[in-house]
Amino acid sequence: MALPDTRTKILDAAEHLFAEHGYSGTSVRAVTDLAGANLAAVSYHFGSKAELLAAVARRVTEPITAAQSAGLDELLARTPDPPVAELVEAFAGPLFDEMPAGSDSGARTSRLIVTILSDPAEEARSWTGPDEDTVRERYLAAFARALPGLAPQELLFRMRGIFAVTAVDRVEVYHRPSPACPTVTAGEEARRWAITFLTAAMSAPPTRARR
Amino acid sequence: MALPDTRTKILDAAEHLFAEHGYSGTSVRAVTDLAGANLAAVSYHFGSKAELLAAVARRVTEPITAAQSAGLDELLARTPDPPVAELVEAFAGPLFDEMPAGSDSGARTSRLIVTILSDPAEEARSWTGPDEDTVRERYLAAFARALPGLAPQELLFRMRGIFAVTAVDRVEVYHRPSPACPTVTAGEEARRWAITFLTAAMSAPPTRARR
DNA sequence: ACATAAGTCAAACGTTCGTTTCAATCGATC
DNA sequence: GATCGATTGAAACGAACGTTTGACTTATGT
Numbered sequence: 189m190a191l192p193d194t195r196t197k198i199l200d201a202a203e204h205l206f207a208e209h210g211y212s213g214t215s216v217r218a219v220t221d222l223a224g225a226n227l228a229a230v231s232y233h234f235g236s237k238a239e240l241l242a243a244v245a246r247r248v249t250e251p252i253t254a255a256q257s258a259g260l261d262e263l264l265a266r267t268p269d270p271p272v273a274e275l276v277e278a279f280a281g282p283l284f285d286e287m288p289a290g291s292d293s294g295a296r297t298s299r300l301i302v303t304i305l306s307d308p309a310e311e312a313r314s315w316t317g318p319d320e321d322t323v324r325e326r327y328l329a330a331f332a333r334a335l336p337g338l339a340p341q342e343l344l345f346r347m348r349g350i351f352a353v354t355a356v357d358r359v360e361v362y363h364r365p366s367p368a369c370p371t372v373t374a375g376e377e378a379r380r381w382a383i384t385f386l387t388a389a390m391s392a393p394p395t396r397a398r399r
Numbered sequence: 400m401a402l403p404d405t406r407t408k409i410l411d412a413a414e415h416l417f418a419e420h421g422y423s424g425t426s427v428r429a430v431t432d433l434a435g436a437n438l439a440a441v442s443y444h445f446g447s448k449a450e451l452l453a454a455v456a457r458r459v460t461e462p463i464t465a466a467q468s469a470g471l472d473e474l475l476a477r478t479p480d481p482p483v484a485e486l487v488e489a490f491a492g493p494l495f496d497e498m499p500a501g502s503d504s505g506a507r508t509s510r511l512i513v514t515i516l517s518d519p520a521e522e523a524r525s526w527t528g529p530d531e532d533t534v535r536e537r538y539l540a541a542f543a544r545a546l547p548g549l550a551p552q553e554l555l556f557r558m559r560g561i562f563a564v565t566a567v568d569r570v571e572v573y574h575r576p577s578p579a580c581p582t583v584t585a586g587e588e589a590r591r592w593a594i595t596f597l598t599a600a601m602s603a604p605p606t607r608a609r610r
Numbered sequence: 611a612c613a614t615a616a617g618t619c620a621a622a623c624g625t626t627c628g629t630t631t632c633a634a635t636c637g638a639t640c
Numbered sequence: 641g642a643t644c645g646a647t648t649g650a651a652a653c654g655a656a657c658g659t660t661t662g663a664c665t666t667a668t669g670t
């Protein structure tokens with residue numbers, strides 16, 4: 189295996205530390221120390237701490253967004269009207285997938301996503317590309333077809349719920365790793381629980397307007 | 400109305416700023432400036448920045464926990480086996496309630512809770528009292544009776560889902576306030592959507608063990 | 611071999627951080 | 641009205657922050 193260059197080492201270290209301590213809670217010095225790189229390397233390779241966060245966020249979310257998009261492609265190739273359960277699985281599944289083989293990197297990835305998305309620092313809010321929006325729009329349309337009679341706003345609310353459940357679960361997993369239980373099977377179990385939970389939730393009849 | 404003392408003014412300011420910028424992202428100076436108090440007042444009244452956060456968190460969560468507890472009392476007084484829908488409403492409802500009359504303090508409160516709960520700073524993790532645990536245990540037992548056949552771990556997963564959906568929704572509401580739409584009705588609508596969404600999710604049949 | 615660019619390094623920049631210090635002020639009690 | 645604890649004030653503490661600098665080392669192309 190080729191040893192990673194400094195840029196990659198910094199990205200790895202930053203991913204780890206941002207996930208664990210947040211953006212404001214992570215110092216550039218801590219990143220470079222963990223990466224075994226020089227302090228100035230962050231400025232040199234990324235320009236600033238904020239741009240480093242953006243680079244980390246992009247690297248983490250890109251494969252997830254791609255998997256969500258590919259999953260929807262697959263469903264739509266089979267039928268123009270995929271059932272709710274399969275839409276839920278295609279959308280939420282990639283959020284549970286472990287990234288490289290093994291280790292806890294999957295949980296850490298999720299932890300990082302939540303940290304970034306919920307991070308109150310302004311730098312952590314404006315890094316998303318157009319891909320995320322496109323994928324969400326496509327799923328929104330597919331869910332709308334699968335759930336006729338559901339008001340668009342309530343559908344949007346439910347889609348947020350999908351993300352919320354998966355994300356918060358992974359945060360919990362990350363914070364309190366289950367004792368003596370391999371992460372992989374635990375992740376698989378949580379994934380199936382989430383599909384059950386969310387499919388039922390998405391399939392609920394529309395809330396009747398206030399009487 | 401009696402003007403608030405310095406301690407209260409600091410609590411209010413800190414609640415505002417912690418909600419908006421997180422723990423690490425908020426400086427003691429910003430708090431005292433907003434409160435119109437002296438910098439040293441934080442050390443004097445609370446001891447440290449971390450203890451200030453704990454005080455803010457306690458003040459915010461106490462009434463919510465109390466409302467959850469009272470709601471469950473009410474249900475159990477009527478029947479020993481409340482249905483899932485009512486349990487969901489009693490548990491999730493207080494998370495949606497606006498705190499004092501009017502303004503956006505409800506959304507801000509929720510924002511604060513999520514910020515604190517998801518804040519990666521260690522100081523933000525160990526402030527909960529025994530009350531929160533007690534209430535959650537009681538609801539856990541009630542849900543277990545209402546959902547026989549559901550494995551305890553999956554039930555725990557689903558209860559986390561309740562919190563996740565409500566919390567993340569409120570964060571979204573806080574970050575992107577809907578244009579020209581009174582917060583109160585929007586909050587009411589989201590509340591009913593959440594009840595629908597979560598009742599269906601909680602009522603889902605148990606996930607079958609892996610084949 | 612040498613010139614040129616890319617990358618790394620130790621050191622320092624000015625700023626902001628949480629906390630402490632100690633004198634000044636307030637309010638009640640004797 | 642003097643006394644004493646409680647509170648507030650301005651100033652300073654050392655440490656850590658993000659970023660920049662300029663010299664040094666490594667790799668590349670000719």
